[in-house]
Amino acid sequence: MRRFYELVARVHHESFDIDEAARLEIGWWRAHRELQHVDAYPHATEEALVTALADLYAHVYDVPAGTVRDAAVGRAEAMRISDEWVAAGCDPNSPAIAEERRALVDGYRALRTVVGTPAAR
Numbered sequence: 001m002r003r004f005y006e007l008v009a010r011v012h013h014e015s016f017d018i019d020e021a022a023r024l025e026i027g028w029w030r031a032h033r034e035l036q037h038v039d040a041y042p043h044a045t046e047e048a049l050v051t052a053l054a055d056l057y058a059h060v061y062d063v064p065a066g067t068v069r070d071a072a073v074g075r076a077e078a079m080r081i082s083d084e085w086v087a088a089g090c091d092p093n094s095p096a097i098a099e100e101r102r103a104l105v106d107g108y109r110a111l112r113t114v115v116g117t118p119a120a121r
Contacts, residue, residue, distance in 0.1 A: 001025045005060075016060050024059055028052035032079055049076045061115040068114050074107020 001022035009018055031052040034044035051065075053072035058065035078100045085096040 014060070016062065021056070021060055024052070024056040028056055035080075036083055046076055046080065049079070057111060057115075061111075063114055068111060071107045071111035071114065074103050074105075074110055078103035078107065 002018060005016075005018045005021040005025070008014060009016060009021075028049060031044070031049040034041035035046060035049060038044050050069065050072045053075055054065045054069050057063070057068035057071055061068065081096050081100040081103060085091070085094055085100065088094070088096070
C-alpha cells in the first residue's frame with residue numbers, strides 16, 4: 001500500500017503523508033474483513049468500516065472526515081451488498097448488482113461533491 005500511495009502522490013503531485021495513507025487503507029481493509037467474519041470478530045460493525053473509509057478519504061483529500069462520511073457510507077453499503085451477493089452464490093442476474101452500482105455511484109458522487117475534481121483542488 002505504501003508503494004501504491006507513493007505512486008499516487010508522485011504522479012498527481014499530492015502532499016499527503018504516504019505512510020499514513022497506507023496505514024489508513026489497510027485499516028478499512030481490516031474493518032471490512034472483520035465484518036466478513038463476525039463470528040471471529042464479534043465487535044465488528046459497519047460503523048467501524050464507514051469511519052475507516054472516511055478517515056482515509058479525509059487524509060488523502062485533506063478535508064474533515066465528517067464531510068466525506070456520506071461517501072464512506074455509500075462505499076461501505078456497496079461492500080455489504082457485494083458480500084451478500086457473493087454469499088448468495090454470485091447470480092449474474094441478481095438485482096444486487098444494480099443495488100451495488102447505485103451505492104458506489106452515490107458514494108463517489110458524494111465524494112466528488114466534497115473534493116471536486118483534481119484541477120479544482
